[in-house]
Amino acid sequence: xxxxxxxxxxxxxxxxxxxxxxxxxxxxxxxxxxxxxxxxxxxxxxxxxxxxxxxxxxxxxxxxxxxxxxxxxxxxxxxxxxxxxxxxxxxxxxxxxxxxxxxxxxxx
Amino acid sequence: xxxxxxxxxxxxxxxxxxxxxxxxxxxxxxxxxxxxxxxxxxxxxxxxxxxxxxxxxxxxxxxxxxxxxxxxxxxxxxxxxxxxxxxxxxxxxxxxxxxxxxxxxxxxxxxxxxxxxxxxxxxxxxxxxxxxxxxxxxxxxxxxxxxxxxxx
Numbered sequence: 001x002x003x004x005x006x007x008x009x010x011x012x013x014x015x016x017x018x019x020x021x022x023x024x025x026x027x028x029x030x031x032x033x034x035x036x037x038x039x040x041x042x043x044x045x046x047x048x049x050x051x052x053x054x055x056x057x058x059x060x061x062x063x064x065x066x067x068x069x070x071x072x073x074x075x076x077x078x079x080x081x082x083x084x085x086x087x088x089x090x091x092x093x094x095x096x097x098x099x100x101x102x103x104x105x106x107x108x
Numbered sequence: 109x110x111x112x113x114x115x116x117x118x119x120x121x122x123x124x125x126x127x128x129x130x131x132x133x134x135x136x137x138x139x140x141x142x143x144x145x146x147x148x149x150x151x152x153x154x155x156x157x158x159x160x161x162x163x164x165x166x167x168x169x170x171x172x173x174x175x176x177x178x179x180x181x182x183x184x185x186x187x188x189x190x191x192x193x194x195x196x197x198x199x200x201x202x203x204x205x206x207x208x209x210x211x212x213x214x215x216x217x218x219x220x221x222x223x224x225x226x227x228x229x230x231x232x233x234x235x236x237x238x239x240x241x242x243x244x245x246x247x248x249x250x251x252x253x254x255x256x257x258x259x260x
Contacts, residue, residue, distance in 0.1 A: 019220065022219075032208075032228060053219065059217055059218070060217055060218025060219050062215045063213070063214045063223075064212060064214075066211055066212055068208065068212070068227050068228050069211065069225060069227055070183075073225060073226060075223075075224075075225055076186075076224035077220075077222065078219060079220055
C-alpha cells in the first residue's frame with residue numbers, strides 16, 4: 001500500500017514574492033525499532049528514511065529522517081513564492097514502500 | 109522577611125534563572141539538563157564525522173522547541189537559520205538521550221533555510237540543531253526539553 005501524503009500551503013494562495021510554508025503530512029507509523037509488541041518481541045524499525053521535495057521537476061529539498069521522527073510525521077518547509085508551479089513530494093520507507101503526491105501552487 | 113521584601117527577592121531570583129537558561133541555550137555549552145555528550149558524539153561522528161568540540165555555537169541558528177513536553181512521542185520542533193539560503197548546505201538535528209541520537213538531516217537546494225517537524229524524545233535532554241555551511245563551518249544551537257513520558 002502506498003504511503004498516503006497530504007500537502008498544504010500556508011497561505012493557500014500567496015502573493016508573488018511572499019514566503020509560503022509547505023506543510024507535508026504523511027500517514028506512517030514510523031516504527032523506531034526500539035518498541036516491543038504484546039509478546040515482547042522487538043518491532044523491527046520501519047520509518048520513512050527519504051523525503052524529496054520538487055518544484056516543477058527540480059529538487060528543492062531532501063530530508064533524511066531517522067528513527068526519531070514522530071508517527072504520522074509532519075515535514076514543513078518555507079520558500080519564496082516567485083511563480084506558480086507544481087510541487088511534488090516523494091517518500092520512501094525502510095521496507096521500500098513509496099508514496100507520491102503533487103499539489104499545484106497558485107499565486108494570487 | 110516581610111512579604112514585600114520576599115517578593116522583591118524571589119522575582120529577582122526567577123528573572124536570574126530565566127536569563128541564565130537563555131544564556132546557556134545561546135552559548136550551547138555545559139549545564140544543559142540531561143546532557144549526554146558521549147552518546148551525542150556517537151551520533152555526530154556517524155552523521156557528519158565531527159564531535160561536539162568542532163561545533164561553534166551561533167546566534168544565527170534559531171531552534172524552537174517547548175521547554176517541557178508531556179509526551180516525548182510528539183515534540184514539535186522548528187529550526188530557522190538567519191543566513192542566506194545558498195550558504196546553508198545542510199541542517200542536522202540531534203538529541204542527547206535518544207537510543208539513536210540523530211533525528212534527521214535536511215539538504216535544502218531551493219527552499220529557505222527553515223524546517224519544522226515533530227520528533228520523538230526518549231528522555232529529558234538537550235536538542236541540538238547543527239547547521240553545515242557552504243564554507244565548511246558547523247554551527248550549533250541547543251535547548252533542553254523536559255520530557256515527562258519518553259517516546260521511543
